[in-house]
Amino acid sequence: xxxxxxxxxxxxxxxxxxxxxxxxxxxxxxxxxxxxxxxxxxxxxxxxxxxxxxxxxxxxxxxxxxxxxxxxxxxxxxxxxxxxxxxxxxxxxxxxxxxxxxxxxxxxxxxxxxxxxxxxxxxxxxxxxxxxxxxxxxxxxxxxxxxxxxxxxxxxxxxxxxxxxxxxxxxxxxxxxxxxxxxxxxxxxxxxxxxxxxxxxxxxxxxxxxxxxxxxxxxxxxxxxxxxxxxxxxxxxxxxxxxxxxxxxxxxxxxxxxxxxxxxxxxxxxxxxxxxxxxxxxxxxxxxxxxxxxxxxxxxxxxxxxxxxxxxxxxxxxxxxxxxxxxxxxxxxxxxxxxxxxxxxxxxxxxxxxxxxxxxxxxxxxxxxxxxxxxxxxxxxxxxxxxxxxxxxxxxxxxxxxxxxxxxxxxxxxxxxxxxxxxxxxxxxxxxxxxxxxxxxxxxxxxxxxxxxxxxxxxxxxxxxxxxxxxxxxxxxxxxxxxxxxxxxxxxxxxxxxxxxxxxxxxxxxxxxxxxxxxxxxxxxxxxxxxxxxxxxxxxxxxxxxxxxxxxxxxxxxxxxxxxxxxxxxxxxxxxxxxxx
Amino acid sequence: xxxxxxxxxxxxxxxxxxxxxxxxxxxxxxxxxxxxxxxxxxxxxxxxxxxxxxxxxxxxxxxxxxxxxxxxxxxxxxxxxxxxxxxxxxxxxxxxxxxxxxxxxxxxxxxxxxxxxxxxxxxxxxxxxxxxxxxxxxxxxxxxxxxxxxxxxxxxxxxxxxxxxxxxxxxxxxxxxxxxxxxxxxxxxxxxxxxxxxxxxxxxxxxxxxxxxxxxxxxxxxxxxxxxxxxxxxxxxxxxxxxxxxxxxxxxxxxxxxxxxxxxxxxxxxxxxxxxxxxxxxxxxxxxxxxxxxxxxxxxxxxxxxxxxxxxxxxxxxxxxxxxxxxxxx
Numbered sequence: 001x002x003x004x005x006x007x008x009x010x011x012x013x014x015x016x017x018x019x020x021x022x023x024x025x026x027x028x029x030x031x032x033x034x035x036x037x038x039x040x041x042x043x044x045x046x047x048x049x050x051x052x053x054x055x056x057x058x059x060x061x062x063x064x065x066x067x068x069x070x071x072x073x074x075x076x077x078x079x080x081x082x083x084x085x086x087x088x089x090x091x092x093x094x095x096x097x098x099x100x101x102x103x104x105x106x107x108x109x110x111x112x113x114x115x116x117x118x119x120x121x122x123x124x125x126x127x128x129x130x131x132x133x134x135x136x137x138x139x140x141x142x143x144x145x146x147x148x149x150x151x152x153x154x155x156x157x158x159x160x161x162x163x164x165x166x167x168x169x170x171x172x173x174x175x176x177x178x179x180x181x182x183x184x185x186x187x188x189x190x191x192x193x194x195x196x197x198x199x200x201x202x203x204x205x206x207x208x209x210x211x212x213x214x215x216x217x218x219x220x221x222x223x224x225x226x227x228x229x230x231x232x233x234x235x236x237x238x239x240x241x242x243x244x245x246x247x248x249x250x251x252x253x254x255x256x257x258x259x260x261x262x263x264x265x266x267x268x269x270x271x272x273x274x275x276x277x278x279x280x281x282x283x284x285x286x287x288x289x290x291x292x293x294x295x296x297x298x299x300x301x302x303x304x305x306x307x308x309x310x311x312x313x314x315x316x317x318x319x320x321x322x323x324x325x326x327x328x329x330x331x332x333x334x335x336x337x338x339x340x341x342x343x344x345x346x347x348x349x350x351x352x353x354x355x356x357x358x359x360x361x362x363x364x365x366x367x368x369x370x371x372x373x374x375x376x377x378x379x380x381x382x383x384x385x386x387x388x389x390x391x392x393x394x395x396x397x398x399x400x401x402x403x404x405x406x407x408x409x410x411x412x413x414x415x416x417x418x419x420x421x422x423x424x425x426x427x428x429x430x431x432x433x434x435x436x437x438x439x440x441x442x443x444x445x446x447x448x449x450x451x452x453x454x455x456x457x458x459x460x461x462x463x464x465x466x467x468x469x470x471x472x473x474x475x476x477x478x479x480x481x482x483x484x485x486x487x488x489x490x491x492x493x494x495x496x497x498x499x500x501x502x503x504x505x506x507x508x509x510x511x512x513x514x515x516x517x518x519x520x521x522x523x524x525x526x527x528x529x530x531x532x533x534x535x536x537x538x539x540x541x542x543x544x545x546x547x548x549x550x551x552x553x554x555x556x557x558x559x560x561x562x563x564x565x566x567x568x569x570x571x572x573x574x575x576x577x578x579x580x581x
Numbered sequence: 582x583x584x585x586x587x588x589x590x591x592x593x594x595x596x597x598x599x600x601x602x603x604x605x606x607x608x609x610x611x612x613x614x615x616x617x618x619x620x621x622x623x624x625x626x627x628x629x630x631x632x633x634x635x636x637x638x639x640x641x642x643x644x645x646x647x648x649x650x651x652x653x654x655x656x657x658x659x660x661x662x663x664x665x666x667x668x669x670x671x672x673x674x675x676x677x678x679x680x681x682x683x684x685x686x687x688x689x690x691x692x693x694x695x696x697x698x699x700x701x702x703x704x705x706x707x708x709x710x711x712x713x714x715x716x717x718x719x720x721x722x723x724x725x726x727x728x729x730x731x732x733x734x735x736x737x738x739x740x741x742x743x744x745x746x747x748x749x750x751x752x753x754x755x756x757x758x759x760x761x762x763x764x765x766x767x768x769x770x771x772x773x774x775x776x777x778x779x780x781x782x783x784x785x786x787x788x789x790x791x792x793x794x795x796x797x798x799x800x801x802x803x804x805x806x807x808x809x810x811x812x813x814x815x816x817x818x819x820x821x822x823x824x825x826x827x828x829x830x831x832x833x834x835x836x837x838x839x840x841x842x843x844x845x846x847x848x849x850x851x852x853x854x855x856x857x858x859x860x861x862x863x864x865x866x867x868x869x870x871x872x873x874x875x876x877x878x879x880x881x882x883x884x885x886x887x888x889x890x891x892x893x894x895x896x897x898x899x900x901x902x903x904x905x906x907x908x909x910x911x
Contacts, residue, residue, distance in 0.1 A: 477664035483651040484629055484658040485678035485730065495677075499668040 023489060030393055037390075038412040040438045041457060045427030046273075046419060052266040052430055064263040074264060077251035078271070080237075084165065084247060085230030091170040092226045093219065095323070096177025102320045103178075104185050105211065107304040114320055115178075117328040122175045122568060123561040124331070127520040127535045130235040131542040131553055132330045133168045134159070135337075135345075138240070142333055145348040160242035168236045171326060173229055176222045184218035185211070190300040203305060217286060224283045231275055232420045234521050239542055248272055252422050253524060256429070266430070269423040277418045331561070338554035345550050359551040363559075369552060373559070376534035379448075380516035383455030388509045390456070391463040392501075395471045396493065410464070417461035424457055425525035448531050454522045459512045470504035471497075507571040514567040518560055534560075582607040582766045583628065583734055588637035590623050597623045599790040600637065605734075605768060605783075610760055612769045614777040615787030616813065621770045624787070625736050628768065630654050641733065652681075657727030657735035657765075661742060663719050665711040671697075671722050672707040678730040696725045700759060716744055717752055724759060736768045741776060753780060774814050778802065786810050808835060808911045816840045816882065820908070823879040828853055828903075834910040840884040842907040845872065845899045852902035860893045874901065 053064045068074045102108050103115040121129065136143045137159035148154045159167075188211055196206045212219075234249035241247070246254075248268050255265035307313040337345055338359055344351040363369035394413055398406045416424055432444035444450040474497055482492035520535035527536050538556060541549035583605045590598040598620045605611040613621035626632040628639055630651035638647045646654055665674050672693055679689045697707055700721040711719060720740060727735050740756070741749045757780055760767050771777055777784050778798040785795045786809075794806035805811035812819075820828075820836040830836065848854055858876035870892060872883045883901070893899055 475662070475664060477660045477662060478666060480631060480651075481658070481660060481664035481666070481726075482677065482681075484654075484656070485726065486652045486655070486681040487677070488652055491681065496666055 045431040048431040049427040064267040081247040088230035092173045096174040100181045117324040120331045123564045127235045142348040164240040165236045273423040363555045372537035384512040387459040391467045421521045470501040510567040591635040612777040612781040619787035620790040657732040659723045659737040663723035734766045818881040837909045843883045848902045855901040
């Protein structure tokens with residue numbers, strides 16, 4: 001029996017030897033906690049949503065379907081979402097792939113600067129990004145003013161509706177490409193490119209036949225994620241969609257606010273859930289199909305390709321720098337405008353003589369300024385900590401119970417991955433609208449607790465996957481060594497396993513914290529009116545029009561960019577720097 | 582010192598150990614040798630407590646430890662990849678077992694420094710992280726960590742298998758020296774027959790969950806108990822009917838002879854004169870030369886020291902002889 005074979009089989013004996021009554025008790029307590037979370041927080045709320053659709057006045061009904069398909073708003077929302085999602089997949093795919101080729105495949109002058117510009121959407125996302133674009137491209141926005149000075153006939157409200165949503169979301173969603181597709185491109189074995197060259201292939205043939213096929217699985221995955229993003233769009237349609245372009249999520253939001261239309265909201269959420277479920281399964285199937293792995297004994301790293309044709313090279317450079325402007329301009333302008341007075345902001349004028357720290361002082365000294373920040377910091381910290389601790393426990397349990405039951409626990413905790421945030425939010429609202437015995441007879445809807453619960457739930461799938469990966473990277477033999485030296489299971493875990501996974505857990509915590517700080521999609525449904533998180537606050541300020549509120553939003557945006565920069569550096573930066581070196 | 586009595590281990594329907602009996606004496610260097618999947622690592626893991634036997638007993642100094650928890654056994658273990666804690670310094674790695682036992686800090690310091698001295702780890706090395714050490718130094722840390730709690734037995738699970746050939750030989754010698762210095766009962770798992778032969782006082786050869794033979798290295802090599810052991814240990818010629826007929830040996834048994842026991846152009850009085858054979862292939866290894874010879878369709882191999890002898894060429898005819906006492910029959 002080899003060591004490998006021993007490990008691959010369940011070590012039935014090991015558990016029998018080491019399980020004391022204390023560890024049995026601890027395992028049982030954990031199990032009760034996990035099952036409670038699964039049944040009452042992950043499953044029951046979603047069943048409540050389904051019940052809202054199919055069960056009214058104590059009887060089974062399908063009237064919600066009739067109402068949805070006869071409601072012009074609902075039909076329009078469905079149509080808009082299903083138009084936006086595929087078109088967005090194409091535009092994001094095109095821009096995303098070309099970005100990665102510019103930064104990592106072709107020899108382009110100033111590639112590092114370009115990459116920094118393209119990566120700005122990783123620093124500010126969601127509601128902050130959309131509100132930033134709205135301020136700059138909207139009525140009296142800096143860019144609109146600039147454009148109307150060139151084209152006087154331009155409608156000041158030109159940046160509204162489908163095209164505005166598509167524009168904003170296209171540039172907002174390419175961050176995924178820059179992470180996943182770039183990794184895939186870097187995994188291309190350069191020897192395969194050299195082999196193709198050696199056999200006489202042209203640069204275009206090499207790109208088409210050798211490089212792009214390696215990227216295809218990653219491209220498919222990011223395309224599905226983009227499609228899902230398009231379907232469940234909320235911030236962009238709310239802020240720049242205007243009256244005529246409402247998608248599913250904003251419509252759910254409106255319906256859920258009207259007690260008589262909750263079933264419509266629930267049915268739309270279910271439809272979104274079904275689409276998400278199907279697409280996530282397609283994604284999993286693609287993942288299972290695997291990637292093209294290099295079979296080279298010694299892999300060589302990518303060498304950037306020179307574009308030989310001067311004409312092509314010129315146009316590629318022009319395209320690259322135009323994209324750079326699109327990406328970098330909002331960031332630079334947001335930072336500059338964050339120092340301007342409200343008058344300059346309202347007029348969309350860069351007035352350098354009016355620059356001051358007043359906006360920052362107001363945010364940091366006035367309760368109305370710092371309160372949303374503190375509230376979001378609190379929510380994000382509590383939720384990110386809770387989910388981190390919970391997933392460490394879950395992963396420990398899964399790693400110790402590599403059997404059907406362990407797999408059940410793992411899959412059950414992945415439920416939120418299959419569901420859109422809006423469905424989860426609606427489920428929580430409907431379930432916890434009234435006191436529940438399993439929540440110690442408390443009604444959570446409208447409380448701050450439900451925000452934490454919601455944030456934890458939506459953070460579970462990512463945290464579980466990443467924490468499990470961290471656990472996998474710990475050599476089993478380290479814990480065995482600790483036990484062999486006399487350490488009990490818990491001591492070995494605390495002293496050996498935990499310190500090993502801690503850097504990864506901290507990075508996961510930081511990423512969750514960063515995302516939750518400006519979370520909007522779920523917050524807009526669950527927020528407590530007296531404890532409004534930053535995302536909702538920014539949306540409100542954005543809809544107020546240009547002025548003092550805008551100045552504060554810019555300050556929030558700059559703060560969030562700084563926080564994101566630190567978090568991304570902590571999570572990826574050091575590793576990336578090492579890889580670059 | 583340690584006794585395994587009819588030890589069986591099953592993993593679902595897989596029978597990993599099929600009733601192992603063996604006894605390791607105090608201070609002995611005992612090796613569990615065999616190919617992958619033969620049960621040697623399972624035996625070691627059963628001894629250290631990571632695998633619970635389905636039946637049978639394990640006892641140390643007369644005390645039954647079959648069902649004793651891993652952490653209570655006090656059997657030192659050096660892992661294949663050493664399993665040193667990467668987040669701790671060398672000192673903390675070695676001190677880990679003592680801290681778990683709540684030994685007083687001053688005593689921990691004394692014992693860590695004492696064991697570090699014995700395995701030639703300097704004070705500067707003690708404060709380093711383990712990844713700052715060479716492979717040899719890491720092995721010494723792993724041994725020091727396993728020995729600092731004064732276990733009666735130390736187990737080593739293929740500790741040299743991940744190293745390059747030169748370092749493996751160097752560390753093998755260091756390991757033997759340390760074992761002699763500490764005089765500790767040692768159970769060593771390996772699939773490398775050369776390692777087993779050079780290090781061990783005794784060897785147990787495993788195959789498919791059974792022990793095929795237990796004996797001193799020279800017994801295992803020269804008096805292999807069966808065909809499996811004969812084939813697994815060292816290079817050997819299986820003699821075919823044509824060879825035996827020409828050598829005048831009549832038997833129904835399978836016959837084997839070690840490569841170095843077949844002589845080329847060195848006929849001695851007690852040798853059987855096999856006659857002429859043609860060199861079919863020559864493999865030059867520096868220290869020795871391996872010839873593949875062909876005689877009337879019977880192919881066999883011969884090994885010769887490379888120093889001071891002519892190297893025969895392919896197609897050249899040579900005189901072959903052997904001592905009939907060296908033929909192993911099964």
